[in-house]
Amino acid sequence: MSIQTRTHVKAAEATNPQAAAAPAAKMVARDVKVFYGAKQALKGINIDILENKVLALIGPSGCGKSTFLRCLNRMNDTIDNCRVEGLISLDGEDVYGRRIDAVQLRARVGMVFQKPNPFPKSIYDNIVYGPRIHGLASHRDEMDEIVETSLKRAGLWNEVKDRLREPGTGLSGGQQQRLCIARAIAVSPEVILMDEPCSALDPIATAHIEELIDELRENYTIVIVTHNMQQAARVSQKTAFFHLGDMVECDDTEEIFTNPRDERTQGYITGRYG
Ligand SMILES: Nc1ncnc2c1ncn2[C@@H]1O[C@H](COP(=O)(O)OP(=O)(O)O)[C@@H](O)[C@H]1O
Numbered sequence: 322m323s324i325q326t327r328t329h330v331k332a333a334e335a336t337n338p339q340a341a342a343a344p345a346a347k348m349v350a351r352d353v354k355v356f357y358g359a360k361q362a363l364k365g366i367n368i369d370i371l372e373n374k375v376l377a378l379i380g381p382s383g384c385g386k387s388t389f390l391r392c393l394n395r396m397n398d399t400i401d402n403c404r405v406e407g408l409i410s411l412d413g414e415d416v417y418g419r420r421i422d423a424v425q426l427r428a429r430v431g432m433v434f435q436k437p438n439p440f441p442k443s444i445y446d447n448i449v450y451g452p453r454i455h456g457l458a459s460h461r462d463e464m465d466e467i468v469e470t471s472l473k474r475a476g477l478w479n480e481v482k483d484r485l486r487e488p489g490t491g492l493s494g495g496q497q498q499r500l501c502i503a504r505a506i507a508v509s510p511e512v513i514l515m516d517e518p519c520s521a522l523d524p525i526a527t528a529h530i531e532e533l534i535d536e537l538r539e540n541y542t543i544v545i546v547t548h549n550m551q552q553a554a555r556v557s558q559k560t561a562f563f564h565l566g567d568m569v570e571c572d573d574t575e576e577i578f579t580n581p582r583d584e585r586t587q588g589y590i591t592g593r594y595g
């Protein structure tokens with residue numbers, strides 16, 4: 322356990338003796354409710370998102386997985402009639418608190434979407450866009466360094482290092498998705514959210530992203546929404562099952578898939594409903 326993580330545990334122990342044995346939570350959701358107008362999409366979600374682990378969110382379409390993911394970096398702020406209640410914290414700080422700026426938050430809690438969405442710019446400019454606006458790099462050599470490191474971490478460097486000035490949209494779908502991961506990494510996030518990141522990709526590109534997710538876990542905390550249960554089983558250490566706006570259970574991934582406690586989870590993982 323790192324010194325930093327240890328400090329977090331200590332801080333948690335000081336305020337809550339019951340937290341003593343629990344591993345460090347990077348993000349915490351408590352009684353999170355989300356409404357779109359009068360319609361309630363989440364009914365009081367409680368989840369601890371553990372540091373340097375992959376948490377998979379699974380459940381039937383429309384159960385609220387994307388809605389929950391968007392609460393974590395306040396992407397729901399951008400949806401007109403959407404209202405979020407409850408607590409979401411990052412390193413113990415309320416992300417909806419007054420001192421938090423949503424744009425800064427989204428640099429710390431980055432997001433990768435279902436469909437690869439590179440900017441209509443060069444590969445190089447896709448990566449340096451975020452660092453530039455966040456003032457993380459201004460000199461050419463700093464930017465070169467960020468481009469190389471981010472592309473290496475995203476497993477794309479060798480494929481694109483000789484064509485950094487070519488458009489990102491000219492890459493294959495799988496490469497574009499890794500470019501989007503590199504773009505998220507470029508602003509040094511702590512948490513990376515991925516909403517069905519492989520659903521537009523072929524099996525080989527998917528396998529590549531799955532391997533990458535496993536490597537990224539060393540440096541980042543990851544939350545991934547997937548409708549593919551094999552994928553959840555392969556990439557995650559923790560899995561949360563959502564159903565009709567409730568989080569039914571969250572446990573070690575192996576436990577969820579071999580020994581689910583709730584019959585709704587059982588029904589879903591055995592394919593009784595989708
Ligand atoms: N922008 C929106 N406006 C109104 N309702 C929405 C919006 N986004 C999602 N919903 C509703 O919220 C519920 C949860 O949706 P979502 O989070 O997208 O589920 P999932 O990602 O699990 O498929 C669904 O009933 C959906 O129709």
Ligand SMILES: [Mg+2]
Pocket residue numbers: 386387388516546
């Ligand atoms: Mg969704």
